[in-house]
Amino acid sequence: MLQATELTKKYGKFTALNALNLSVKKGDIFCLLGANGAGKSTTINLFLNFIEPTGGKATINALDVTQHGKATKKLLSYIPENLMLYPNLTGLENLDFFCGLGGKSYSKDHLEELLKQSGLQTNFLHKRVSNYSKGMRQKVGIALARAREASVLLLDEPTSGLDPKASNEFSELLLDMKDKGVATLMATHDLFRAKDTGTHIGIMKEGILIEQFASDDVSFQDLEKLYLKHMHN
Numbered sequence: 001m002l003q004a005t006e007l008t009k010k011y012g013k014f015t016a017l018n019a020l021n022l023s024v025k026k027g028d029i030f031c032l033l034g035a036n037g038a039g040k041s042t043t044i045n046l047f048l049n050f051i052e053p054t055g056g057k058a059t060i061n062a063l064d065v066t067q068h069g070k071a072t073k074k075l076l077s078y079i080p081e082n083l084m085l086y087p088n089l090t091g092l093e094n095l096d097f098f099c100g101l102g103g104k105s106y107s108k109d110h111l112e113e114l115l116k117q118s119g120l121q122t123n124f125l126h127k128r129v130s131n132y133s134k135g136m137r138q139k140v141g142i143a144l145a146r147a148r149e150a151s152v153l154l155l156d157e158p159t160s161g162l163d164p165k166a167s168n169e170f171s172e173l174l175l176d177m178k179d180k181g182v183a184t185l186m187a188t189h190d191l192f193r194a195k196d197t198g199t200h201i202g203i204m205k206e207g208i209l210i211e212q213f214a215s216d217d218v219s220f221q222d223l224e225k226l227y228l229k230h231m232h233n
C-alpha cells in the first residue's frame, strides 16, 4: 500500500507539493489529475525516492521510502511517459536485461510468455525495440512489472501520445494488474481513462490535492465539469 502523510516538497520558497495525504490500497488504481505543474510528477518522484521530501513522509507497505530506499524499490515498478529501453536490443533481450538488474533470471520461454501476456504481438518479440511503437514499449514496461512481481505500480502519464486503441489496451493491462492486487498510482491528463480505468481520482492544483473521490461516485460529465471548474478558479 502507498501512503503519503503531510507529504511536502519545497524548492526554496516555492511549494511544489503541499501537505499531501493520500492512500492507495491493494487493487486500487488512483489517478492524479491536474494542470501542468500541479505536482503530480513530484508526488510520483517522492514515492520513487528520486527526490527528498522537505516535510511529511511517503511510505510503501509501511516502509518510509527515504529510510528503506532499496526495500521499497523492490516492491515497485515505474513506467514513465517514455520508457527507456535499449533500442538495439529486442523486447525480449531488454526484459531479460532489466530482470537481471533486479536480480531475477527467467528462461527464454517464461520471458516470451510475460511479453505475450502483456499484449506484445508474437512477431515483435524478437525485433529490435527501435522498431516498436510507443504502445509496444509500454507493454514491455508492464511485462517488466509482472516479472518483478511488483505490488506497486507508479505511472507518470503512461498513455500520453498513445492512440485510443493502444491506450485502451494499456488500460486493460492495468485492470489485469489491479485484479492481481497491485496498487497503482498514475499521473494522467486523460480524464476519460481516469474515470474508465481508475478506482479513485484525485484533482491537484498548485501542489494541493483539492479533491479526491471514488471514480464510481461521479459520471464522466460531472468529472469533466468539476475538473474544468477547478482549473478556471
Ligand SMILES: Nc1ncnc2c1ncn2[C@@H]1O[C@H](COP(=O)(O)OP(=O)(O)OP(=O)(O)O)[C@@H](O)[C@H]1O
Pocket: 011, 014, 015, 016, 034, 035, 036, 037, 038, 039, 040, 041, 042, 043, 187
Ligand atoms: N527541481 C525543481 N526546482 C524548482 N521547481 C521545480 C523543480 N522540479 C519541479 N519544480 C516545480 O514544481 C511544480 C510541480 O511540478 P510537477 O512536475 O510535479 O508537475 P506536474 O503536475 O507533474 O506537471 P505536468 O503535467 O506538466 O507533468 C512545477 O511548478 C515545477 O516547475
